[in-house]
Amino acid sequence: MAPMKDSLASLWATRLRQNQGIRSLMEDLGQVTGHPDEILLGGGNPAHIPEAEEIFAECFLTLAKDPLLNALLGDYQAPIGNDRFRSLAAEYLSSHLDASLTKDNIAFLNGSQNAYSYLLNIHSGKMTDGSFKKILLPIVPEYIGYADQSIEADAFIATKPEVIPTGNHRFRYGLNKNDFDLSEVGCVALSRPTNPTGNVLSLTDLDWIESKTKKRSLPLLIDLAYGNPFPNLIGEEEPVTYRDGRTLSFSFSKIGLPGVRLGIIVSNPETIQTLSSYAAVGNLAVGNLGVYMMEILFRKDILPLLSKNVLRPFYDKKRELAISIFESTFQKLGVEYEIHDPMGGFFLWIRFPNLSISNHKLYHLCKDKRLFIVSGHYFFPGLNSDFSHTQDCIRLTYCRKEEELARGAHILAEIVATHQMKSK
Structure with a gap:
């Protein structure tokens, strides 16, 4: 079947074929090859917890x-x-x-x-x-x-x-x-x-x-x-x-x-x-x-007991480990950063205030190194006013193993350090 031409597509179909954040995120998950160098810090998969x-x-x-x-x-x-x-x-x-x-x-x-x-x-x-x-x-x-x-x-x-x-x-x-x-x-x-x-x-x-x-x-x-x-x-x-x-x-x-x-x-x-x-x-x-x-x-x-005794302690521990790894790596490589207080869920939202490229460009540079993150620009639907956070924030999951988090932190920090403006 021949591909649908825009002139024959509904407005809704045309919008759907444009760059979607959720489609990009899920396609990244689906295109994982299992290569040992892949670092999957982008998606929303929960951790595999044996007790659960x-x-x-x-x-x-x-x-x-x-x-x-x-x-x-x-x-x-x-x-x-x-x-x-x-x-x-x-x-x-x-x-x-x-x-x-x-x-x-x-x-x-x-x-x-x-x-x-x-x-x-x-x-x-x-x-x-x-x-x-x-x-x-x-x-x-x-x-x-x-x-x-x-x-x-x-x-x-x-x-x-x-x-x-x-x-x-x-x-x-x-x-x-x-x-x-x-x-x-x-x-x-x-x-x-x-x-x-x-x-x-x-x-x-x-x-x-x-x-x-x-x-x-x-x-x-x-x-x-x-x-x-x-x-x-x-x-x-x-x-x-x-x-x-x-x-x-x-x-x-x-x-x-x-x-x-x-x-x-x-x-x-x-x-x-x-x-x-x-x-x-x-x-x-x-x-x-x-x-x-x-x-x-x-x-x-x-x-309720699974949540209280297994899931919540597991993710609390993962969160503190991830913050420690990323902060230590950022500071070693001179990266300017801010982390949103992670009060719940299992993501880190990180801002790079001196980033000289867009977060979407950062996403692609990371992906070239087999590091998967999510660009923060997707998360502001309906916001029509200027707000720097739309261009200098990313989302990471901390549900991965410690070794994977450490490798991801190092690659991310190296890329950001290369593409950040000098502090005034």
Whole structure:
């Protein structure tokens, strides 16, 4: 078949074929060759943790012996999951989210990425009254996977965050409350912890945002892929609960099951019904494996203890090791750097204030050395004001082995040291 010409492609298709951050990231993961010199600090794969993988292997063995195995392999679910699984999830999550949920509050999708492709388009674009509504990201940088999900172009708006120095070579982003404009907005979306920085917005900040959205009856979408109740990588901050006006999303990916592709949405019944229509058109049905594994994990109440005793200590230790390695290497090679306080998640967000090239160019120079990172310019959808961080920040995962982190730090530091302006 001949390639599609731009003149014959939809505007949406033309946008999709342009350089996407999420496509670049996932293609980097998919093109890994296994060469011993490859250093994979770019993607969002969770670490392989033996204690967690033993639990998941037991789930597989249980399912293999289950009389319902034929149904798991041979029957469709309903578009957003069968009622018994949705009722189970509602009962289980009610206690963790301080809410009285029913199956009508629950939808399963093939990953939270899949869910957000529907949710963001439900609440943005051209409305029935003829208006055009946008998606507000109240704090950027924000998740790379949101940027290209809207069918309509120019659907995102964002405000420049406050930059708060927190110590030597440290900073964090703060919520900019002065430029918080909801006049053209259909929904507000954020992740907690925020991917890529690990920023965990306080409940005080969330309450402030919600005080504004409620006045306009706007939904607040909170992506908890790295948050509570699992894997619960939220540092010292308090957990999020469910209340009317919020749509919460959860994922099995970051507990160590990215290949299962299970996302769980908690929202009001109207949104859940709309998601069901979307899912029927886009997927026919949610996959079976994730919900069958969920049943085992929820009934045995495994995930809270796994998160507390295994996942969180593991990633805390990895984070401190990675910071130590990168800081030591940067300082040895004279690299000017700033690291966003990593309050949660499993990424480091690093700024090179004297970088003489763009972060996208830095990404390619690193890739030439078989070091995979993610350029930070992808993480600011909807930000139309000048902000130097869009060009001099990168994201790294610290989920890799110590030797790999050390080699990656050295290559990165050598490249940055060669391409940085002298300090004034």
